[in-house]
Amino acid sequence: MSSSFKWGIIGCGLIAPKFFQALENTGEGHVVAAASKSMRRARRIQQKLGIECAYGSYAEMLEHEKLDAVYIANTHAEHYQSAKLCFEHNLPVLVEKAFTRNEAEAEELIDLAGMKNLMLMEAMWTRFNPATVKIRELLADGAIGEVIRLKAAFGVKMPLSMKTMPWNRMYNPYLAGGALLDLGVYPLAYARMVFGRRPERIGGSAKMAWTGVDKTSEYHLDYGGGRRADLMTSFVEQRPRDAVITGTKGIITVPHFSGADRLTLTRPGGAPEVIECGANGFEHEILEFHRCLREGLTESPGMPLSETLDVMRTADALRTLWGMKYPGE
Template identity: 35%
Template sequence: MSEKVRWGIIGLGNIASNFVKDLALVKEAEIYAAASRNLEKAKGFSKEYNIPNAFGSYKELLECKEVDVVYIATPHTSHCELSIMAMEHGKHVLCEKPMGINRAEVEKMIAAAQENKVFLMEALWSRFNPSIRKVKQMVDSGDIGPLAYLHADFAFYALDRDFNGRVLNPELAGGSLLDIGIYPIFLSYLLLGKPDQILSTSNFHDNGAELQTSMIFNYPKAQAILYSGFTSRSEMKAEISGEKGTIFIPPRWHEAQGYTVERNGEKEVFSMPTTGRGYFYEIKEVHDCLDQGKLESSLWSHRNSQDLISLMDTVRIQNEITFPFEE
């Protein structure tokens, strides 16, 4: 590998734009190429972000020998196929969440990573956020005592969006659960592990897209109350409460810039602003793993991605959330 890690970007929407801005802040990174199925779009994106190479097909980028790592930010439905194609070309892969549509896809991706001996990680950026890492450390060390209650939500109004777009189109695995419900589920899993029982309920649009899902994750001595939705805003804050105190992560908790700890009626506020938008930290994790010759992250491992998608599969089964291409 060259002195700098050379990145290729596949899928050039809003998330990719934010990611590339943070990638430019990482001195060990070089943004080498961008690809879209539309060459003009790739050229426009590359010009905007000073990327030297633009490709009008994903295959062309994957055949580019100079690219070390591929960041995949296409709609959910192509994560599995494109990740496997990239790994078969010897590329390391950072794939946007959810890694796959279901556990079967995630397992195929992990098998491809192992077979091709390349690095693969789900781009669950919140896992690497400094505030969330600190909160996990506090919970693990017992600072607020054994956890008893967790609440996390993520919702915004999306019914004014194009129903052919990624968010609301069942053909593209649209719906709130995979898109944003993954965040509250992740936080519960990160801090409490896999629940003994999941209770959930969903509401749907006439086109079949899941619009709202409420979940209770039941643990032996704790419960997590989780929600995702596209029919209204929510406060998007997280509350993590134990026997000795409570940690609050203010809106928008999944991109936290700090947290508050309350003990014995007294509150202490901690400010931890992120570098850039916050993608910076997952990029650094990729680089650290590559430097150490690791094929998966210990902070967000292949097993973690399998567990997370299994929890979402359970919620989907309970509420009959299916996509046309799965039937």
């Protein structure tokens, strides 16, 4: 396995440059090619970032380039086909969240990667940030006892205007838009991590945009015995992205949980202890992906595919409750 990883990017939008820079920061690899459905977008990112090659077709990039891995950063509706295409070229893939449109697509990708013995990981970058790693350690050490409650919100104001439709993927059902898949997967993945299992019962409600996707949604996950997660996401309201994890012996508060660099641990009778954890960024997930490639792993123990699948299953259950289907499902 090479010591400097050659990456290709699929999808030349807003997040691709952030990945490019983070990869450079790791010192472990470079983006050598970028592919878009539009040659104009591919060229634009090529010029902006100084990428060697640009392609106006994903397939062409995969046919012509010698890559070690591919970062998939197009719409949620395209992740499944794009990852399948990479597998046909025997390439490991890092797939942006939301992993796919639904559980069935996620399951198929996981099976395919397994059959081909290829590394596959959801780009749930928050999972590898030092603050999240610290939380996992604290929970495993029983620092707050047994987790009984999680409260987390993730609201980012993203107005829907006629001017930005149909390009605006956030509200577009054909592109698997909606607050649930765009933002909700963060608290859902957090709940899966904190409780360590799937919920026993799932409840929730959503307010729909006129396009047919959720613009604000709330999720109540019941883990039995009074343990529960109350989560909320919104495109309409800006919300503090804080998470509060309550255990039988203490509380962990995480300001801005999706990109946290510190947390507060409070135990009965003690003063709140602020724990500084270090900078967050995409670098951590990239380093983990490289480590897995070097060690011949096909999935990351830090972001197991079973957890990705559980999150998609929970999202499906919520959409079923709301009667929200994507075209073609």
